[in-house]
Amino acid sequence: MRFSVTTSTYYRHSLILLLVLFSACTSQEISYRIRPMTTTVHTEDLNSGSRFQFKVYAGPIVTDDEYARMTPRQRRKMGLLSPVYEVPSQRGNDGYEVDGKYYPIWKDIKEYTAEGLASWYGPGFHGRLTANGEVYDQYAISAAHKSLPLPCYIHVTNLENGRTLVVRVNDRGPFVGDRILDLSYGAAARLGIVENGVVRVKIELINTNSPLLLSSRN
Secondary structure, eight states: OHHHHHHHHHHHHHHHHHHHHHHHHHHTTSOEEEOOOEEEEEEEEOTTSOEEEEEEEESOEEEHHHHHHSOHHHHHHTTOOOOOOOOOOSSSOSOEEETTEEEOOOTTOOOOEEEEEEEEEOTTTTTSBOTTSOBOOTTSSEEEOSSSOSSEEEEEEETTTOBEEEEEEEEOOOOSTTOOEEEEHHHHHHHTOTTTSOEEEEEEEEOTTOHHHHHHHO
């Protein structure tokens, strides 16, 4: 009887170990969203003489499946966004011109995927108005795009480290070189872009009217 109990315990522990190893292997194959739990802070002097504290997020990760199972309230508590339909802003949704170049607004766009360079902007714009009339918060999860309707939600993937994040677009830009997206400091920190400054990303527009897309990306 003692042998039977010991053997049973041994097999049970072996099964648990195998399940843990299997879970660890499979988890590496899916994309991640960063859960901001602990932060490392360092201060940098700006040209204006002021100082800005950069918070580098670290801690446990949230997989796409875990994110999909969360309620909007749970996501907010972790600093994550839930894409929802929003009425187009009265400001920022008309074609415009910058440095002699005209930029149209894709008002009725339903699908959009692009890869290119993304940068981030922070202290120099914190507290100013965005293109759609909101107050820019560098710690929020937002972004600027040249032609997407405001506001809208996109799924951003850092192609250099695999981190992904749902981001709300509420501003215009960037207008430097061939960059396709300008992230807020809060979004850039979670995606691991702050230190490099400019990285290659993939952008996917989230169609808030599409149940299929929401079920996999919300």
